[in-house]
Amino acid sequence: AQKITQTQPGMFVQEKEAVTLDCTYDTSDPSYGLFWYKQPSSGEMIFLIYQGSYDQQNATEGRYSLNFQKARKSANLVISASQLGDSAMYFCAMRDGTGFQKLVFGTGTRLLVSP
Amino acid sequence: DAGVTQSPTHLIKTRGQQVTLRCSPKSGHDTVSWYQQALGQGPQFIFQYYEEEERQRGNFPDRFSGHQFPNYSSELNVNALLLGDSALYLCASSLGPGDTEAFFGQGTRLTVV
Numbered sequence A: 001a002q003k004i005t006q007t008q009p010g011m012f013v014q015e016k017e018a019v020t021l022d023c024t025y026d027t028s029d030p031s032y033g034l035f036w037y038k039q040p041s042s043g044e045m046i047f048l049i050y051q052g053s054y055d056q057q058n059a060t061e062g063r064y065s066l067n068f069q070k071a072r073k074s075a076n077l078v079i080s081a082s083q084l085g086d087s088a089m090y091f092c093a094m095r096d097g098t099g100f101q102k103l104v105f106g107t108g109t110r111l112l113v114s115p
Numbered sequence B: 001d002a003g004v005t006q007s008p009t010h011l012i013k014t015r016g017q018q019v020t021l022r023c024s025p026k027s028g029h030d031t032v033s034w035y036q037q038a039l040g041q042g043p044q045f046i047f048q049y050y051e052e053e054e055r056q057r058g059n060f061p062d063r064f065s066g067h068q069f070p071n072y073s074s075e076l077n078v079n080a081l082l083l084g085d086s087a088l089y090l091c092a093s094s095l096g097p098g099d100t101e102a103f104f105g106q107g108t109r110l111t112v113v
Helices: none
Strands: A004-007 A011-013 A020-021 A024-026 A032-039 A045-051 A066-069 A074-079 A088-096 A110-115 B005-007 B010-013 B019-024 B030-035 B043-048 B054-055 B064-068 B075-080 B087-094 B109-110
Touching: A004 A110, A011 B010, A020 B064, A024 B030, A032 A074, A045 A066, A045 A074, A045 B064, A066 B075, A074 A088, B005 B087, B010 B019, B019 B087, B019 B109, B030 B075, B075 B087
Parallel strands: A011 A110, B010 B109
Antiparallel strands: A004 A024, A020 A074, A032 A045, A032 A088, A066 A074, A088 A110, B005 B019, B019 B075, B030 B043, B030 B087, B043 B054, B064 B075, B087 B109
């Protein structure tokens, strides 16, 4: 069975600084995908970044990058130059390689960006 | 271009009642997945619909059922509501069941009293 672990219930960062949100995963599937989503208080899950298990390079999307360490089964999200609007819940998720969009989520990390 | 829309946004029901939640996928998307997010938890996969059929199901009892219509919109039905069914119900749509990116709606907040 697949499992996602996010050990940081909350993180604080000052505006314009970088922050790393931790995510470790467990799966026996050789093919899988890893996702990060942002959930503001409105409830909507906003897709941030995706990393496939066979991707050779770490994924980047603007200020978001995914530090993928396959041997350690970790997929940490790095947010550079934090902004006040980054304050939200952040969820790491994974899916297996069956081709179906069935996501397994972690418990999330609440990020608070201060001025 | 409208994203994923869910209705209603909030709902209060009594134990034992039945509820129907609705989801309209993003334009052009043909696959709808439903998730339950209890307070303080990450979303849990309920099921996925593609081509009007349930394609995958998570660990939810048969009280949870769904439907997908020819226009790709979807309904989630929950029978015999329990207090523990109180949660945010999220709908996600994608272009095909295996699409990398799923777009989520803002959810329906269900409270069972």
